[in-house]
Amino acid sequence: MSTSGTRHYSADAPGTSRINVWLVVLLLGLTGVMIYRQAFWHAPLLNAKAQSRAVTPRGNLAADELSTIELFEQVSPAVVHVTSVAVLQNAFTMDVREMRAGTGSGFVWNTEGHIVTNLHVIRDGQGAVVTLADNSNHSARLVGFDAANDLAVLKIDVPPRSLTPIAIGESNDLKVGQKVFAIGSPFEFDHTLTTGIIGGLNRTFGTASGTIHNAIQTDAAINPGNSGGPLLDSAGRLIGVNSAIASESGGSHGIGFAIPVDLVNVAVPDLIRTGSISRPWLGVVVREEFDSERKRLPGVLVLHVIPKGPADKAGILPIRRGDYLETLAGDRILAINEDPIRTARDLLDLLTQYRAGDTVTVTTLRDREKLDVSVMLEAMPD
Numbered sequence: 122m123s124t125s126g127t128r129h130y131s132a133d134a135p136g137t138s139r140i141n142v143w144l145v146v147l148l149l150g151l152t153g154v155m156i157y158r159q160a161f162w163h164a165p166l167l168n169a170k171a172q173s174r175a176v177t178p179r180g181n182l183a184a185d186e187l188s189t190i191e192l193f194e195q196v197s198p199a200v201v202h203v204t205s206v207a208v209l210q211n212a213f214t215m216d217v218r219e220m221r222a223g224t225g226s227g228f229v230w231n232t233e234g235h236i237v238t239n240l241h242v243i244r245d246g247q248g249a250v251v252t253l254a255d256n257s258n259h260s261a262r263l264v265g266f267d268a269a270n271d272l273a274v275l276k277i278d279v280p281p282r283s284l285t286p287i288a289i290g291e292s293n294d295l296k297v298g299q300k301v302f303a304i305g306s307p308f309e310f311d312h313t314l315t316t317g318i319i320g321g322l323n324r325t326f327g328t329a330s331g332t333i334h335n336a337i338q339t340d341a342a343i344n345p346g347n348s349g350g351p352l353l354d355s356a357g358r359l360i361g362v363n364s365a366i367a368s369e370s371g372g373s374h375g376i377g378f379a380i381p382v383d384l385v386n387v388a389v390p391d392l393i394r395t396g397s398i399s400r401p402w403l404g405v406v407v408r409e410e411f412d413s414e415r416k417r418l419p420g421v422l423v424l425h426v427i428p429k430g431p432a433d434k435a436g437i438l439p440i441r442r443g444d445y446l447e448t449l450a451g452d453r454i455l456a457i458n459e460d461p462i463r464t465a466r467d468l469l470d471l472l473t474q475y476r477a478g479d480t481v482t483v484t485t486l487r488d489r490e491k492l493d494v495s496v497m498l499e500a501m502p503d
Contacts, residue, residue, distance in 0.1 A: 192302060192357045193314050198254045198285040200304045202311045203227045203238050203261075203275070203349060205246030226305035226350030227251065228359070230274070230389060232281035237389055238349030239364050240266045240273040241328065251277050254285075254312065265396035267388050270380060270473075271328045271364055274392045287351060290358030292337065292381035295319055303341040303363055303377075305350030317341030317375075326365050326378045334470045336378045337361045343377030352379040359385075384473060391476070401477045401498035404430020405437065407454065407465050420455040420486060421465055435496040437485060452485040452492075459484070472498070 182190070205223040225242030229235075236251055243249050249261040261275040299319045307313050321338035339352060343363050352361035361379030391398050404427035410418045423439045426432050440451040454462055457471045458481050475481060477500035485492050 188355070189302070189314075189316065192353065192355070193304070196287065196302075196351070196353060196357045197304060197312050197314075199229045199287040200254065200312060200350060201227045201229065201236055202252040202306045202309075203236070203242050204250045204252070205243045206248040206250060207246045224306065224309055224346055225348040226346065226363070227275070228287045228349075228351045229284050230393075231286050232284045234277045234279055234284065235264065235389075235393055236261060236275040236277060237362065237385070238273055238275065239362065240268060240271050241364075242349045243273055243275070249275055251275060252311070253279075253283065255283075257283075265392035267392060267398045269398070270333060270384060270388055272362070272380065272385065272388055272392070274389060288356075288358045289386060290354055290356070290360045290382055292335075292360050292383045295322060295337065295354075295360060297322060300355050301337075301339050301341055301360070302353040302355075302357075303339070303343055303347060303350060304353070305343075305347035305363060307342070307344035307346040309346055313347075315342040320376070324378060326367075328365065333364065333378070333380055334466065334473075335381050335384070336364075337381055339377050339379065340375040341377065342375075347377075361385075387474060387476065399477045400501045401472050401475050401479065402431065402501040403437075403468075403472070403483070403496065403498070404432045405439070405454075407468060409464055417463065418453075420453040420462055421468060422453050423451045423485075431496050431499050432483075435483070435494050437483065437494060437496070438487065450488070452487050454483060454485055455491070456484040457481050477501075 203225050205225075223242060223245055225238060227236045227238035227242070230237050243263070249263070251259050251261045253259065257279075259277040259279055261277050264274040264276050266273040297319050301317055301319055303315045303317075305313060307315075317340040319337060320340050323334075324336040324338045325332060325334050326336055327333075337352065337360065341352070343366050347363045348365075350363050351359045352363050354360050360382050362382075362385055363377060363379050365378045367374065367376040367378070388398055405423050406425040406427075407421040407423055410422050412418055423432070423437060426437060426439045437454075438451045454468065456462055457468070460471055462468050462471065475498055477498055480495060480497045483494045483496050485494060
């Protein structure tokens with residue numbers, strides 16, 4: 122029978138054989154790689170003779186490190202943690218319990234137990250607890266507060282030997298670029314130290330109760346919980362009370378503000394003595410003036426003098442009407458105790474540095490002649 126029309130292929134045809142050989146080689150290669158990896162990672166690597174590394178000698182701390190350590194050890198006992206407490210009552214069971222309303226920082230003012238903090242730290246509570254550096258907790262009573270300057274004074278009953286008052290500095294001679302330190306309880310990490318410099322002076326920032334003027338701007342990290350804590354100079358002296366930050370997120374962006382200590386050192390004694398601030402006044406209404414080119418003229422013009430007020434008693438004159446309804450210029454206040462005044466805000470800020478009963482020298486310009494007028498400041502009427 123003829124088979125010329127049929128073709129037969131053997132299973133071991135040459136093309137098929139080559140494919141099988143390459144498959145075998147590939148499988149053997151993969152197997153080899155897996156065996157190698159297993160052997161590499163699971164080979165015995167332990168060494169029974171392993172020992173700790175020798176410590177490299179560090180040498181002495183740098184001078185600036187030593188001074189920072191010394192400053193913290195010196196000042197930290199004066200810094201406290203303040204917890205505001207709210208009292209809540211269950212409407213069904215009538216049970217009363219305390220809840221934390223807020224936290225912040227503060228510092229010891231004197232050995233009598235007076236503690237200074239921000240008003241906004243305790244404002245939402247009905248009580249407060251002060252935690253000292255030794256971690257002891259003490260119930261605090263409110264002595265007084267200055268809402269306009271966001272300051273509050275608390276009182277705790279502890280032996281004087283348990284208290285380390287903070288050293289007081291000055292804020293009128295501070296310089297931009299000066300090194301500063303902040304100690305507080307950011308996010309409740311008590312006694313946290315941050316450092317930076319003074320980034321600006323005479324800043325203005327708003328609080329829930331008012332506006333703070335002449336504030337100190339710093340890039341020392343200030344976060345929630347630092348409020349009420351001290352801002353210190355390199356000598357460990359109080360130069361400000363940390364109060365606010367400029368931030369869109371609520372965290373530190375390197376711009377914090379502190380209430381200047383010169384204001385604090387005037388306000389706190391008044392709060393301890395009377396529980397409130399007796400603000401002095403001149404008894405004048407003033408305004409700023411500009412020339413024809415809208416350039417600010419020196420000083421502030423006295424528009425009105427309050428009858429029987431301090432300025433009236435001292436003979437300061439307001440603008441007034443003359444013959445034929447002609448306006449006669451009054452006094453232009455240029456300075457108080459040689460501190461220059463350019464705006465009405467300057468006048469208010471300078472007065473906060475004094476108390477009722479203080480006598481100040483008011484420099485005025487009257488009929489193109491400078492006059493020095495002695496004025497005894499009085500308490501601002503309610």
